[in-house]
Amino acid sequence: MGRASELARALSAGDLIILPTETVYGLAADAASPAAVAQLYEAKGRPRFNPLISHVGDLDAALGIADLDDRARVLANAFWPGPLTIVAPYRMGGGVCDLARAGLNTVAVRVPAHPLARQVLKAFGGPIVAPSANRSGRPSPTTFADAMAETGAFTAAALDGGPCPVGLESTVVALLDGPPRLLRPGAVTRAVMEALIGPLAEAEADAKRSPGRLTRHYAPSAPVRLAAGAPAPGEAYLAFGPAPEGPHVFNLSPSRDLAEAATRLFTYLRAADALAPRAIAVAPIPEEGLGEAINDRLRRAAGFVG
Numbered sequence: 193m194g195r196a197s198e199l200a201r202a203l204s205a206g207d208l209i210i211l212p213t214e215t216v217y218g219l220a221a222d223a224a225s226p227a228a229v230a231q232l233y234e235a236k237g238r239p240r241f242n243p244l245i246s247h248v249g250d251l252d253a254a255l256g257i258a259d260l261d262d263r264a265r266v267l268a269n270a271f272w273p274g275p276l277t278i279v280a281p282y283r284m285g286g287g288v289c290d291l292a293r294a295g296l297n298t299v300a301v302r303v304p305a306h307p308l309a310r311q312v313l314k315a316f317g318g319p320i321v322a323p324s325a326n327r328s329g330r331p332s333p334t335t336f337a338d339a340m341a342e343t344g345a346f347t348a349a350a351l352d353g354g355p356c357p358v359g360l361e362s363t364v365v366a367l368l369d370g371p372p373r374l375l376r377p378g379a380v381t382r383a384v385m386e387a388l389i390g391p392l393a394e395a396e397a398d399a400k401r402s403p404g405r406l407t408r409h410y411a412p413s414a415p416v417r418l419a420a421g422a423p424a425p426g427e428a429y430l431a432f433g434p435a436p437e438g439p440h441v442f443n444l445s446p447s448r449d450l451a452e453a454a455t456r457l458f459t460y461l462r463a464a465d466a467l468a469p470r471a472i473a474v475a476p477i478p479e480e481g482l483g484e485a486i487n488d489r490l491r492r493a494a495g496f497v498g
């Protein structure tokens with residue numbers, strides 16, 4: 193608990209920290225502090241209209257900042273702690289500043305599962321905003337080293353939690369008036385949520401509010417070529433399934449396991465990019481289960497509008 197209280201103190205002092213979560217590494221700040229949140233946007237180089245996810249310790253704490261309806265509670269009970277973010281009406285006075293919500297009367301909330309994130313939340317005692325620790329528009333960091341290289345310079349303290357077990361951002365689902373809407377596909381798949389609360393609508397109308405929905409989000413420097421059966425000369429290759437090995441080949445999952453591919457996606461995009469290839473070619477990934485989220489990130493890395 194020693195390190196966790198050190199990080200909690202840094203948050204209380206208005207400083208930024210690097211926080212491991214099960215999805216990706218977060219750049220975290222006190223959600224109640226507009227000054228800390230402003231510093232966070234600045235460190236990420238992120239457009240200010242993008243609202244942030246508030247991380248809390250448990251369902252009770254979530255109910256302190258958000259009005260969760262029956263559907264939201266069903267999802268919360270099923271997937272918290274875990275990689276599901278719920279957008280719900282903000283409970284005024286809940287301690288998430290306007291800047292963290294980008295002025296919206298809604299709030300995005302999640303209970304993370306990573307033991308270190310949970311320790312820091314417990315020691316801090318209030319909501320923590322923690323977008324991915326990359327600079328805006330770059331792939332999310334899934335290792336401590338990548339997180340430090342991206343935004344470590346802006347932080348007062350950092351915690352190494354090892355490689356992120358999920359490796360993909362949380363699923364974002366909106367439970368407001370009307371049908372539930374999938375704002376961002378992620379680690380919790382559409383199918384498992386639909387089994388519990390019925391059909392999810394797509395929410396392209398929210399595109400401007402969701403940074404994960406901007407073109408060229410998660411983008412490496414090299415161009416990305418999708419659905420490539422094999423690499424062309426000079427290209428790095430992200431394979432999926434049995435493939436020839438080579439210095440420029442990164443296999444997301446030789447056994448075609450989508451969960452394994454998710455944990456490796458951003459690490460391999462970065463590793464491939466570091467070779468300064470002509471392009472990063474990516475094997476076709478099936479659009480099922482976690483494949484929906486993986487393909488969503490890949491299309492954005494390639495610069496296609498979602």
Ligand code: AMP
Pocket residue numbers: 242243244245277279293296298299300322323324361364375376398401402403404405
């Ligand atoms: P990240 O920066 O990876 O933590 O992503 C936060 C995600 O949650 C983005 O897709 C945001 O647009 C979305 N989000 C956060 N708050 C809200 C909100 N109040 N309404 C809609 N989307 C939100």
Ligand code: MG
Pocket residue numbers: 323324332
């Ligand atoms: Mg991000």
